Amino acid sequence: MAIQYQISRGLHGKSRLAALKGGYHGDTIGAMALSDPGGMHTIFRDLLPRHFFADQPKCRFDAEWDDADFASMRKLLNDHADEIAAVIVEPVFQGANAMNFYHPEYLRQLRRVCDEHDVLLIFDEIATGFGRTGKLFAMDHAGVVPDIMCIGKILSGGVITLAAAIASRHVSDAISEEGRGAFLHGPTFMANPLACAAATASVRLLNAYDWRSNVLRMERQMRRELAEARDFAGVNDVRVLGATAVIEVEKIPSPARVMEIVRKHGVWLRPFGHWIYAMPPFVTPEDEVTHITEAMKELAHG
Numbered sequence: 001m002a003i004q005y006q007i008s009r010g011l012h013g014k015s016r017l018a019a020l021k022g023g024y025h026g027d028t029i030g031a032m033a034l035s036d037p038g039g040m041h042t043i044f045r046d047l048l049p050r051h052f053f054a055d056q057p058k059c060r061f062d063a064e065w066d067d068a069d070f071a072s073m074r075k076l077l078n079d080h081a082d083e084i085a086a087v088i089v090e091p092v093f094q095g096a097n098a099m100n101f102y103h104p105e106y107l108r109q110l111r112r113v114c115d116e117h118d119v120l121l122i123f124d125e126i127a128t129g130f131g132r133t134g135k136l137f138a139m140d141h142a143g144v145v146p147d148i149m150c151i152g153k154i155l156s157g158g159v160i161t162l163a164a165a166i167a168s169r170h171v172s173d174a175i176s177e178e179g180r181g182a183f184l185h186g187p188t189f190m191a192n193p194l195a196c197a198a199a200t201a202s203v204r205l206l207n208a209y210d211w212r213s214n215v216l217r218m219e220r221q222m223r224r225e226l227a228e229a230r231d232f233a234g235v236n237d238v239r240v241l242g243a244t245a246v247i248e249v250e251k252i253p254s255p256a257r258v259m260e261i262v263r264k265h266g267v268w269l270r271p272f273g274h275w276i277y278a279m280p281p282f283v284t285p286e287d288e289v290t291h292i293t294e295a296m297k298e299l300a301h302g
């Protein structure tokens, strides 16, 4: 969509994208090409389109902002903006290839620099959207609005497959206003009525209870209960934002050890590399959250 937008405006050279190291956008070819180049898809590198990557944001969500964190992205856009259609990032929370929460100021700077360089900004809110980070969308931590946004996951409450790409008016107009063209990406099951009905019901349900208080309660509880893991040998970091908790361990736990803990506690844990993490549903009661954090701590203990 971003590339077609640039072509519609006669900017044929803007045909690549920029993304972040440590990013994750999915497992199809296009999405793998935008995910961390040294991450889980590295073996497919030769098959994938080549895009630009800026350094992973390191300034923590709740730390003092460090301008150096944005230097790599600023340079990338200064040097290559005439080849770049859009920048895509997971706002605030880089998921499967980093499990890290970064500073919202990064997004404000990114919005500014994208505007300066006539580059679209895409937020992948597939994992973060609908409350996961404590705000309805992670971009709300920064007060920044992208040009294109991807949503999925909680959109349909986890019961049926559905994702959506949302474009601002200026993007859709540039592509398809009178006499221009059309956006011709139409898979067979696009706007599937059953999935859309499930999504509508799910969003209604989300709006019908105080999910913000639940997420805040879970955040406080997971912070409190996981704090002691910071002192475990072999634990590098513990971080919690909204309804996501991560223990970063030095040594990747063996599958046998993971299975042992899963069976013992009856808690489904699936660590990614060095990250033992949990993203429980917002309706998880307090005693079940404790059950989850206990299992995470025992696995982190080695």
Ligand SMILES: Cc1ncc(COP(=O)(O)O)c(C=O)c1O
Pocket (backbone or CB within 6 Å): 024, 025, 026, 027, 090, 095, 096, 124, 125, 126, 127, 128, 152, 153, 163
């Ligand atoms: C940030 C992000 N983007 C994209 C995807 C891919 O979504 P799907 O698995 O629905 O293709 C995921 C899935 O985990 C994700 O976390």
